[in-house]
Amino acid sequence: MASSTRSVAASFLRSQISRTASAAIVRHTPKRTFSSIIAPSRPTLLPKPNSLRPIIPFPTILSQRRSLFIQTEPTPNPDALKFIPGLPVLPPKSASIEYTDGRQTNNSPLARSLFQLDGVQSVLYGPDFITVTKTPDSHWQWLKPEVFALVTEYLNNGSPVVTGDVAESEDTAPKEGDSEVVSMIKELLDTRIRPAIQEDGGDIEYRGFTPEGQVLLKLRGACRTCDSSTVTLKNGIESMLMHYIEEVKGVTQVLDQEEEVAQREFEKFEANLAKLKGGDAVPKSSGPHGIDAAP
Incomplete structure (x- = not known):
């Protein structure tokens, strides 16, 4: 009798323990399931702290780069071409800056890069344009795409065309003592x-x-x-x-002193060339109406 009583008690105790364990599993299962869902999704939703990749969609970056549209216009000088980027090139009220030699481009990385192209003779920065002048023996057919690519790449970076201070236009500014x-x-x-x-x-x-x-x-x-x-x-x-x-x-x-010397040397060269071609050749500056165009 006593053994049967103990058997019934042990069976009852085992059922209680099993029921309690099942309840504990049910109570804690949602928490484990919830945490298992959240944990793996964090790396995909939040950027890594040390990540250098921008959090900007690719279409947005592409549209910003395409917003710069550079136009080119011919000038009365066939050896000069005007590039218009559609944004200010120099600060307001600044004097235009001209580079006639690559050694003068210490304050302009863009001009220094342009002078590295074969055929570039001078670069002028205006308020909202860039004029590039080539040598008479070079051709825009080959030079224009290279100049266009350099100007586009540089201005897309947003860097200033001229580093350091830019002088204001003072040649026509009113001064004391002007009549x-x-x-x-x-x-x-x-x-x-x-x-x-x-x-x-x-x-x-x-x-x-x-x-x-x-x-x-x-x-x-x-x-x-x-x-x-x-x-x-x-x-x-x-x-x-x-x-x-x-x-x-x-x-x-x-003309500046260097330009006067260069002009005198060029006139001597044209005079000698005219003698070689004959007495009918008239010394003129190079171009469509110069000596090279004479029969």
Whole structure:
């Protein structure tokens, strides 16, 4: 009797233990299941702390890079081409910057890269354009894609075209001691003449006004080496200044010392070339109307 009682008690105790364990498993199973679902998903939803990859979708990056659209425009100078990126190239009120030698490009990585291309003669930075002038013996067919690729790649990076401080345009700024005539000349150059010259991929720099009535100007960019630079000075700038200001008697182009030496050497070269080709050849600057175009 006692043994049967103990058997019944042991059976009852085993059933209670089994029921309690089952309840514990049921109570804790949801927690284990919940944590097992959350844990694996964390690495896919959150970036790694030391990851260098941007959290920007690829289509967004692609659209930002394609937002820069550079246009090219011809200039009156067949050896100069104007590149318009659609954004400011220099800070507001800055003077245009011209590089005529690769050794002058210490403050412009872009200009230094452009001069490394075979055929680039000069680079001009305007307010919202870049003018590249090539040598007469090179061809835009091969040079233009290389210049376009360099300008596009550099401006896409968002880096400034010129490093360091950029000088403001002061040649036509009003100064103490300016006479009424000089003030009128500067105003015409700044408001009427300079914008027209920049449309052709060039620029001008006011150098002074002589007692004889001559306005001293320096041409830059596409206008500096253009065959029609004399026509630009006489028929364009000179005519407008003489029309509005009676004290102006003419316009004279000013060259730097290095440019004067280079021009004299080039004139000697053309004169010697004209002698070799015959007495009928007339020395002129290179271009479509130069000696090379003569029969």
